[in-house]
Amino acid sequence: xxxxxxxxxxxxxxxxxxxxxxxxxxxxxxxxxxxxxxxxxxxxxxxxxxxxxxxxxxxxxxxxxxxxxxxxxxxxxxxxxxxxxxxxxxxxxxxxxxxxxxxxxxxxxxxxxxxxxxxxxxxxxxxxxxxxxxxxxxxxxxxxxxxxxxxxxxxxxxxxxxxxxxxxxxxxxxxxxxxxxxxxxxxxxxxxxxxxxxxxxxxxxxxxxxxxxxxxxxxxxxxxxxxxxxxxxxxxxxxxxxxxxxxxxxxxxxxxxxxxxxxxxxxxxxxxxxxxxxxxxxxxxxxxxxxxxxxxxxxxxxxxxxxxxxxxxxxxxxxxxxxxxxxxxxxxxxxxxxxxxxxxxxxxxxxxxxxxxxxxxxxxxxxxxxxxxxxxxxxxxxxxxxxxxxxxxxxxxxxxxxxxxxxxxxxxxxxxxxxxxxxxxxxxxxxxxxxxxxxxxxxxxxxxxxxxxxxxxxxxxxxxxxxxxxxxxxxxxxxxxxxxxxxxxxxxxxxxxxxxxxxxxxxxxxxxxxxxxxxxxxxxxxxxxxxxx
Numbered sequence: 001x002x003x004x005x006x007x008x009x010x011x012x013x014x015x016x017x018x019x020x021x022x023x024x025x026x027x028x029x030x031x032x033x034x035x036x037x038x039x040x041x042x043x044x045x046x047x048x049x050x051x052x053x054x055x056x057x058x059x060x061x062x063x064x065x066x067x068x069x070x071x072x073x074x075x076x077x078x079x080x081x082x083x084x085x086x087x088x089x090x091x092x093x094x095x096x097x098x099x100x101x102x103x104x105x106x107x108x109x110x111x112x113x114x115x116x117x118x119x120x121x122x123x124x125x126x127x128x129x130x131x132x133x134x135x136x137x138x139x140x141x142x143x144x145x146x147x148x149x150x151x152x153x154x155x156x157x158x159x160x161x162x163x164x165x166x167x168x169x170x171x172x173x174x175x176x177x178x179x180x181x182x183x184x185x186x187x188x189x190x191x192x193x194x195x196x197x198x199x200x201x202x203x204x205x206x207x208x209x210x211x212x213x214x215x216x217x218x219x220x221x222x223x224x225x226x227x228x229x230x231x232x233x234x235x236x237x238x239x240x241x242x243x244x245x246x247x248x249x250x251x252x253x254x255x256x257x258x259x260x261x262x263x264x265x266x267x268x269x270x271x272x273x274x275x276x277x278x279x280x281x282x283x284x285x286x287x288x289x290x291x292x293x294x295x296x297x298x299x300x301x302x303x304x305x306x307x308x309x310x311x312x313x314x315x316x317x318x319x320x321x322x323x324x325x326x327x328x329x330x331x332x333x334x335x336x337x338x339x340x341x342x343x344x345x346x347x348x349x350x351x352x353x354x355x356x357x358x359x360x361x362x363x364x365x366x367x368x369x370x371x372x373x374x375x376x377x378x379x380x381x382x383x384x385x386x387x388x389x390x391x392x393x394x395x396x397x398x399x400x401x402x403x404x405x406x407x408x409x410x411x412x413x414x415x416x417x418x419x420x421x422x423x424x425x426x427x428x429x430x431x432x433x434x435x436x437x438x439x440x441x442x443x444x445x446x447x448x449x450x451x452x453x454x455x456x457x458x459x460x461x462x463x464x465x466x467x468x469x470x471x472x473x474x475x476x477x478x479x480x481x482x483x484x485x486x487x488x489x490x491x492x493x494x495x496x497x498x499x500x501x502x503x504x505x506x507x508x509x510x511x512x513x514x515x516x517x518x519x520x521x522x523x524x525x526x527x528x529x530x531x532x533x
Contacts, residue, residue, distance in 0.1 A: 012041065012043055012144065013038060013039065013040055013041060013043055013044065013144050013531075013532045014038060014039040014144055014147070015036060015037075015038050015142075015144045015145065015146045015147065015531070016037045016038065016039065016146075016147050016148070017035075017036075017037040017146065017147065017148045017149075017150075018034065018035070018036055018037075018138065018146040018148070018149045018150075019034070019035040019037075019149075019150050019152075020032065020033070020034050020035075020137055020138070020149070020150070020151045020152070021033045021035075021151075021152050021154070022123075022137070022151065022152070022153045022154070023154055023155075023156050024123070024124055024153065024154070024155050024156060024210065025156045026156065026157060026210055026211055027210075027211060027212060027213045028121075028122050028123060028124035028125060028126070028131070028210060028211075028212035028213055028214060029119055029120065029121045029122065029123065029124075029213075030119065030120050030123035030124065031117070031118075031119050031156075032117065032118055032119070032120060032137075033115060033116070033117045034049065034115070034116045034117075035113065035114070035115045036112075036113065036114045036115075036116075037111075037112075037113050038111070038112050038113070038114065039110070039111055039112075040106050040107075040108070040109045040110060040111075040112050040532075041109050042109060043532065044084075044106060044532040044533050045082070045083065045084040045087055045105065045106060045533070046080065046084075046087050046103050046104060046105050046106060046532070046533060047103070047104055047105075047106060047114060047531065047532055048094075048101045048102060048103040048104075048530055048531070048533065049101065049102040049116060049139075049530050050099070050101055050139045050526065050527040050528065050529045050530040051099045051100045051101070051102065051120070051525060051526070051527065052096065052098040052099030052100075052525075052526070052527035053098060053099060053136075053523070053524055053525060053526065053527060054099055054120070054524060054525060055524045056122065056214070057120050057121050057122045057123060057524065057525075058120075058121045058122075059093070059100050059102075059118060059119070059120060059121075060118070060119040060121065061117070061118060061119045062074070062091065062093055062102055062116070062117070062118040063091070063116070063117050063118070064091040064104040064114060064115065064116050064117075065114075065115045066089075066107070066112060066113060066114055066115070067112060067113035070089060072089050072090055072091040072104055072105075073089060073090050073091070074090075074091055074092060075090045075091065075092040076092055076093070077092065077094075078091075078092025078093060078094050078103050080094060080101075080103065080533070084105065084106060084107075086105075087103075087104070087105025087106070087107075088105045088106075088107040088108075089105060089107060090104065090105050091103060091104035091105070091116075092104075098527070099527065101530075102116060102118060104116065106532065120525065121214075122212065122213060122214035123135055123524070123525075124205075124210055124212050125212050125214050125215060125216035126210075126212040126214065126215045126216060127215070127216050127218075127219050127220040127223070128219055128220075129207070129219065129220065129221075130204050130205060130206065130207060130220045131204075131205045131206075131207065131209065131210050131212055131220075132202065132203055132204040132205060132216070132220050132223070133201075133202070133203055133524070134200065134201075134202040134223055134227050134520070134522055134523045134524065135200065135201060135202075135523060135524050135525045135526070136173075136198055136199065136200045136520075136523045136524070136525045136526025136527070137151055137187075137199050137200070137201060137525065137526065138151075138174075138193075138197075138198055138199035138526065139198060139526040139527045139528060139529060139530045140173070140195075140196055140197065140198040140526070140527070140528045141195060141196070141528040141529050141530070142193065142529070142530045142531045143195075143529075143530075143531040143532065144531055144532065145192060145193040145194060145195065145197065146189075146192070146193050147192045147193075148188075148189055148192070149174070149176075149187075149188070149189045149193065149199055150186070150187070150188045150189075151186065151187040151188070151199060151201065152184055152185070152186050153184060153185040153186075153201070153203070154183075154184045154185075155183075155209075160183075160209060161183030162180060162183055162184055162185050162205075163180060163183065164180060166205065166206040166209060167180070167185070167203060167204065167205050167206070168203070168204040169185055169201065169202070169203050169204075170201070170202040170203075170224075170227065170228070170233060171187050171199070171200065171201050171202075172198075172200040172201075172202075172227065172231060172519045172520030172523075173196075173197060173198040173199065173200050173519075173520055174187075174189050174193065174197050174198065174199050175189060175190050175191045175197075176188050176189040176190040176191070177190065178201065185201070185203060187199060187201055198520075198526060200227075200520035200523045200526070202223075202224065202227050202520070202523075204220055204224070223522060226521050226522040227519060227520050227521055227522055227523070228519055229519065229521060230519050230521070231519020231520065232384065232387070232504060232519070233504060233519065264302060266403070267300065267301075267302055267403060270300065270403055270406075271300055273410070274300070274410065274413050274414055274417055275417065278414060278417060278418055278421055279418055279421075280418055280419075280421055280422035280425070281414070281415045281416075281418030281419045281421075281422060282419070282422055282439070283415075283419075284419070284439075284442055284446070285412065285415040285416045285419060286412065286416075288442070289352060290310060290313050290314060290317065290352075290354075290355075290445070290446075290449060291310065291352060291354050291399065293416050293446070293449060294306075294307070294309070294310040294313075294449060295399055295401040296401075296406065296412075296413055296416045297416065297449075297450070298401050299401045299402060299403040299405070299406055300403060300406075300413070300417075305398075305401070307397055307398065307494070308491045309448060309449050309450070309451050310354075310397070310449060311358070311397070311487070311490050311491060311494065312448045312449075312453075312487050312490075312491075313445050313446070313448045313449040314354065314355055314358045315358070315483070315486065315487060315490070316444060316445045316448055316477050317355060317445055318345070318355065318358065318359055318362075319473065319476055319477050320441045320442075320445065320473060320477060321345075321346075322343060322346070322473075323342070323343050323344070323345040323346075323359055324340065324341065324342055324343065324362070325341050325343060325476060326338050326339070326340060326341070326476045326479050326482050326483065327339050327341050338479070338481060338482040339371045339482070340371065340372045340373070340482050340483075340485075340486050341366075341370055341371055341372070342359075342362050342363045342366045342370050342371075342372055343370070345359045353396050354393075354396050354397060357389070357392065357393045357396055358393075358490075360389065361377075361380065361381065361389065361390075361393060362377070364380060364386070364389075365377045365379075365380035365381070372486065374485045374486060374488070374489035375489075377486065377489045377490060377493060378489050378492070378493050381493035381494070381496070381497055382493065382496065382497075390497045390501075391497075391501055393494075393497070394494070394497055394498050394501050395501075397494070398498065419446060419450075420446075420450045420452070423443060423446065423447050423450065423452060423456050424450075424452060424455070424456075426443075426456055426459040426460070426463075427459045427462060427463065437464070437467065440460060440467065440471075440474060441471070441473065441474055441477065443456065443460075444456065444457065444460075444474065444477050444478070445477075457478050
């Protein structure tokens with residue numbers, strides 16, 4: 001008895017693979033074929049599929065075959081309480097108050113393949129500006145949970161192809177990917193389903209591809225907004241953005257060399273105008289606004305915009321203003337270590353939004369002990385729980401600037417490059433007034449922004465070797481041990497967060513990509529349960 005009990009506990013049905021093929025008919029009906037590759041033991045009497053929440057759709061033409069090709073006999077009504085022997089090679093439908101259960105007998109134990117086919121009417125529905133659906137193809141709570149699921153959606157019309165130009169797609173409630181493949185839509189899991197996994201797919205089709213017989217409620221945009229709510233799809237491309245993308249693609253194909261050449265020529269001419277007879281500028285441009293200064297630098301670059309130096313300059317600004325300090329302490333082994341300590345930011349509202357966000361991220365990542373470690377910063381910015389803050393930070397950091405907007409601001413632009421010239425030629429000055437020394441912290445910050453901090457700090461030490469000993473904060477700003485670790489962590493974490501945000505925005509526009517574990521509200525079909533009982 002003990003041996004039999006142990007065997008019973010260890011052996012249970014396994015759903016190795018669930019393959020679903022959906023053929024969309026011109027009128028919006030869907031012929032769905034589900035193929036299950038399973039290992040069956042003595043447990044249970046039948047397998048069943050849950051179909052509920054059909055919103056007016058009807059179920060038709062249910063049939064089942066097994067690996068031998070045997071077509072199961074349809075039994076109406078179906079009695080779920082009958083024996084396993086009675087259910088063998090039979091199938092039937094149980095009508096529930098909220099939908100159906102599609103049932104068939106398990107039959108013999110062993111490795112089995114069951115193929116269940118059925119039609120759901122009006123799965124695809126018509127909306128004012130598009131046709132589409134939001135449907136749960138694999139119910140939540142399916143037991144046994146499938147080890148792998150693949151869903152393929154194809155048009156019944158062989159001349160029709162599903163491609164990104166005319167279709168948009170989204171997926172929810174499972175770990176995996178959704179993509180276009182050879183004119184079809186494919187959703188595929190990348191890891192075994194859990195108890196609360198499901199497979200929901202939303203698709204939008206251009207008008208004219210289908211002639212649905214049923215109208216959906218409201219608009220497709222309303223359906224989509226409900227589905228994307230609480231999902232990790234964020235960022236929707238605007239109409240202006242789509243036009244800009246189309247123009248960019250057109251230019252990339254037909255005029256790449258011409259456009260790039262003309263742009264570089266324009267930048268070169270504007271830089272010559274700025275640099276002609278350029279004089280030193282000793283004050284802070286744009287009233288000390290680091291981001292405004294960096295916007296000028298980006299606008300007059302030949303290559304891509306750079307934000308790493310701006311982040312480093314923001315860190316130095318926070319150190320200079322007392323919001324960050326580098327303190328010396330002893331670790332558990334008695335060794336002397338330097339800690340990056342986060343302090344409150346006084347008069348927070350007077351600071352630009354970017355500086356406020358950098359300080360907020362450092363403060364939250366440091367936690368209650370206020371000591372920020374590089375690994376803490378990376379972990380905090382990688383966490384989905386902090387995605388809203390990191391998205392706002394990325395959006396604030398990556399300001400859009402163009403060289404054309406500075407055509408009438410030549411004096412302000414010359415101040416930026418004049419300060420850079422002054423700092424690069426720092427050692428050429430013969431005298432140092434007291435007023436200049438009071439600006440040395442700011443000069444270090446702007447030298448960092450210009451990417452010449454190492455040279456400027458060396459020049460400062462030649463001119464006034466005692467300065468960094470007399471000014472403790474300036475000494476911390478020149479720290480070459482702890483500070484680079486935090487800078488590196490901030491730069492790499494920001495790059496990852498920016499790429500993650502861009503990927504989610506592309507997915508949210510309906511181009512495919514990884515599925516969203518959450519979201520998908522407002523779906524039809526599916527439900528909870530199904531499997532073996």
